[in-house]
Amino acid sequence: MKKYTVVGLYNDNHQVWVDFLKAENVESAVRKGHARMTLSGGGGAVLAVFEGEHKDLYGEDELYEE
Numbered sequence: 001m002k003k004y005t006v007v008g009l010y011n012d013n014h015q016v017w018v019d020f021l022k023a024e025n026v027e028s029a030v031r032k033g034h035a036r037m038t039l040s041g042g043g044g045a046v047l048a049v050f051e052g053e054h055k056d057l058y059g060e061d062e063l064y065e066e
């Protein structure tokens with residue numbers, strides 16, 4: 001299995017979600033990411049999947065506001 005960095009956005013509070021997952025392929029990483037977001041209570045959408053483990057160097061707690 002490959003390592004992926006999965007980035008998502010919670011539906012309820014518009015917080016950014018990031019996790020490192022092991023998956024067979026990108027589609028599996030998307031499914032796993034979506035499932036983890038749902039289990040954490042917020043639900044949401046996967047925005048991006050990167051191959052490998054990538055850490056955010058900026059690190060600010062950003063909120064998406066419309």
